[in-house]
Amino acid sequence: MxxxxxxxxxxxxxxxxxxxxxxxxxxxxxxxxxxxxxxxxxxPPAQLRAEIARVATDVPEAHLYGPVLGLPELRAEVAAQWSAAYSGDVAPEEVAITSGCNQAFCATLSSIAAEGDEIILPTPWYFNHKMWLDMQGIRTVALSTGDDLLPDPDKAAALITARTRAIVLVTPNNPGGVEYPAALVRAFFELARAHGLKLIIDETYRDFDARTGAPHDLFTDLNWGDTLVQLYSFSKAYRLTGHRVGAMVADQGFLAEAQKFLDTVTICPNQLGQYAALWGMQNLSQxxxxxxxxxxxxxxxxxxxxxxxxxxxxxxxxxxxxxxxxxxxxxxxxxxxxxxxxxxxxxxxxxxxxxxxxxxxxxxxxxxxxxxxxxxxxxxxxxxxxxxxxxxxxx
Structure with missing residues (x-):
């Protein structure tokens, strides 16, 4: 059957x-x-809810289709804040807004892998990542971690085959909670680059990292877009879970591929949620x-x-x-x-x-x-x- x-x-x-x-x-x-x-x-906090209500009343286009890759103002704000936070160079054209971080992951995998391909996931993994790979017929290659829950690049290297398309990291980690050291993230970046793979880093919880400063230095690499795809969620930072707003930061050419998926699935991300995320980024830092x-x-x-x-x-x-x-x-x-x-x-x-x-x-x-x-x-x-x-x- x-x-x-x-x-x-x-x-x-x-x-x-x-x-x-x-x-x-x-x-x-x-x-x-x-x-x-x-x-x-x-x-969301009261002032953000007030802004959502204002946009719903005063901004007619917030109720219409918007750009597939998101509001230009929000893409520009992410690019500016990411460039500052990571001491790198991220352009607005390298940012896509998605209907939550889960959709960013789905769009990313649809842009790089086909049925029968392989993706390396450290365990314990985020279950929705595994579910999407299953539903696409993509083989999940489990990378076991030790008592420290930190993945080992050498063990990952031994799992790479001709069908491997990407390595996925989640930091701070869900479900493990661990924050991957910058040197470890860099080692995985170099491993992926050496094998022509994508390194997908889900940083949904970056706003709650215990460390000060940038959690990694990958965006300082002039050619980061050849290897790195970073995923993010506004849901946790601004309590916008029901509005479904996430982001994908990647090479402009890669986003053109992802756009095909995004246009087919949702046409555009939630407009009210995008305005809320933009206002939050600009006004809710404290x-x-x-x-x-x-x-x-x-x-x-x-x-x-x-x-x-x-x-x-x-x-x-x-x-x-x-x-x-x-x-x-x-x-x-x-x-x-x-x-x-x-x-x-x-x-x-x-x-x-x-x-x-x-x-x-x-x-x-x-x-x-x-x-x-x-x-x-x-x-x-x-x-x-x-x-x-x-x-x-x-x-």
Whole structure:
């Protein structure tokens, strides 16, 4: 029987996890702690919502088709801010605005790979990346990482074949939370360049990087566009998840290929969302700095509370941006543990089995905690509940 494109991959993990809540009775004494999804649950700040309302009323063209590659003003703003932030040279023509970062990834892969080609993804991977590759008939080549969750360029080099088209990095990482050192990113860039591949770097969470200054120096390379495709999302920075606004930074010729995909799928990105992103970039830098400070404090709260779990045999493998990735001590697969935590401790998180190949032993051990929507006090309660989990342990 013929298998359709969608049948070739798994169900959306976040939606799957929500089904685990069915039949569980949460109480005031033990309410649900949901650390399964990283998307902000609060709306944009009031001043940004006011701007969206103003544009909706006063800018008639915001309700019409716009340019396929996005508003020229927003493309120019991204180019200017990226050039300054990365000490490089990014032109407006090298920026495309997309309907979210996921679409930027889909457009990128559609522009470089065909059925039967191969893409290298470090594990644990972002599940939507794997899903898209499955649905396109593109082979995902898993690049295993160690306890530090950092991919090894030498191991990646050994995986390159004649069908390899790109290497994908996500930094700060989803699901691992780790921030890839600039030297590591540069090493992957040189590896991709040497083999004529694209290096796709998803920097959705760049606004919440704990480091100051540029996270890498790739845009200082005069010929960065021959190798690099950078992806970004405005959703996390300005709480614009429902407006679906992302960006792709790449060589102008590459964007001409991506434009074919974008025109076919959505014709143009959301107009109101683009105006909102532009206004946010120009007016909300101090507000965003406050958001970053809050996320960094929650990251610190993870470290501050980890002693409660370390005594029970848990290990913290990575923490940063919106995520912590931990290894559990129990003699059960992570998917079974995640379901048990909902039932017994009213904690909803995602298991490592959703971020790795099924036959990878590490998949059974990992748990992702998305802490963007739980404050410091709630993180303390979360760790208390995890510490109270008492299941048979691994030998």
């Amino acid at each position: 013929t298998v359709s494109r969608t049948q070739s991959t798994f169900a959306p993990p976040v939606m799957e996890a929500r089904r685990w809540l069915e039949g569980v009775a949460f109480t005031d004494d033990l309410p649900l702690i949901n650390v399964s999804q990283a998307a902000p649950v609060d709306p 507000w965003l700095a406050g958001e970053r400070a809050e996320i960094l404090d929650r990251r610190a709260a993870i470290a501050d509370n980890m002693y409660k779990l370390a005594d029970k045999g848990w290990r913290l493998l990575g923490a940063g941006a919106y995520f912590a990735y931990v290894e559990h001590p129990f003699a059960m697969r992570s998917d079974a543990l995640a379901k048990a935590l909902v039932r017994d401790h009213h904690v909803l998180c995602l298991p490592g089995t959703m971020f790795m190949p099924e036959d990878d032993p590490a998949a059974a051990l990992g748990i992702r905690i998305a802490f963007a929507n739980v404050n410091r006090a709630e993180i303390g309660v979360l760790f208390d509940r995890l510490a109270s989990a008492d299941y048979p342990r691994r030998a």
